[in-house]
Amino acid sequence: MTEISGHTRVYAILADPVHHVQTPQKLNALMRARGHDGVMVPVHVGAGELATVVASLKAMKTLGGFVVTVPHKTAIVALCDEVSRQAQLVGAVNCVRREADGRLVGDILDGLGFVAGMRREGFEPKGRRVLLLGAGGAANAVAFALADAGVAGLSIANRTRAKSEDLARRLSQAFPALPVDLDEPGAAAPDIVINGTSLGLAEGDPLPLDASRLTAGQIVAEVIMQPRVTALLAAAQARGCSIHYGLPMLECQLEMMGDFMGMTSPDKTPPGKT
Numbered sequence: 001m002t003e004i005s006g007h008t009r010v011y012a013i014l015a016d017p018v019h020h021v022q023t024p025q026k027l028n029a030l031m032r033a034r035g036h037d038g039v040m041v042p043v044h045v046g047a048g049e050l051a052t053v054v055a056s057l058k059a060m061k062t063l064g065g066f067v068v069t070v071p072h073k074t075a076i077v078a079l080c081d082e083v084s085r086q087a088q089l090v091g092a093v094n095c096v097r098r099e100a101d102g103r104l105v106g107d108i109l110d111g112l113g114f115v116a117g118m119r120r121e122g123f124e125p126k127g128r129r130v131l132l133l134g135a136g137g138a139a140n141a142v143a144f145a146l147a148d149a150g151v152a153g154l155s156i157a158n159r160t161r162a163k164s165e166d167l168a169r170r171l172s173q174a175f176p177a178l179p180v181d182l183d184e185p186g187a188a189a190p191d192i193v194i195n196g197t198s199l200g201l202a203e204g205d206p207l208p209l210d211a212s213r214l215t216a217g218q219i220v221a222e223v224i225m226q227p228r229v230t231a232l233l234a235a236a237q238a239r240g241c242s243i244h245y246g247l248p249m250l251e252c253q254l255e256m257m258g259d260f261m262g263m264t265s266p267d268k269t270p271p272g273k274t
């Protein structure tokens, strides 16, 4: 970080709890690497205080933007002046840019980061049939980003069927040409299997799907970053699948957050600023 001065742009991450967040360290490092004069700080915001804090941030002229995480990703949507189509579809925002006139523009970058991460590792989702495990926050973001990326079809499998039905309905509304189903028995084998559930985060978790369904040549991908090799990835590898770790999603998303909030090098004009 360069010396903090009156020119330094300020960024925040709003979370509750906040002690575990690692985004500030990563985005401060990204700003340093890009030669951007800015600093990101963690801000502990309880659910009942979000609107007050956001109104204050909106009034801060040196604010570049802020990252939003658990539990605020849904509530923040209504507090933005403008949100991207992806964010509208997912119903969540995780990154907000403050324009020079104080308008707050929100986007959801985790699903887009997942797709960018797959592409960076040489896995192209366009034209592929995908089995998505899960229908929670992360799976929703990934589902809409995959639909946008042009997958050939999307099957959704989730423990709570009502949530997969709801996700399938919203996907079909937004992408009427996309074949979407609920992973019915006898469905054609997918080209890509993605774990968007939280199963695998804890040691001893059961697999999010029956490993006998994995066949050589399939791509099996994780949204979970830690552990790097989940039990699902280990099982997939043993069955001759190509595996895709969760970490590239985070790495790509951090770059996108930096671009979105205008953490550019001094000789570049940040997006939205003239």
Ligand code: ATR
Binding pocket: 133, 134, 135, 136, 137, 138, 139, 158, 159, 160, 163, 196, 197, 198, 199
């Ligand atoms: P995140 O924001 O990380 O996606 P979430 O919205 O709570 O967190 O979603 C967690 C996902 O993991 C959901 O799809 C959840 O299934 P339910 O919708 O049925 O709750 C899935 N999940 C969590 N624990 C699970 C378990 N023990 N077995 C199967 N699925 C599980």
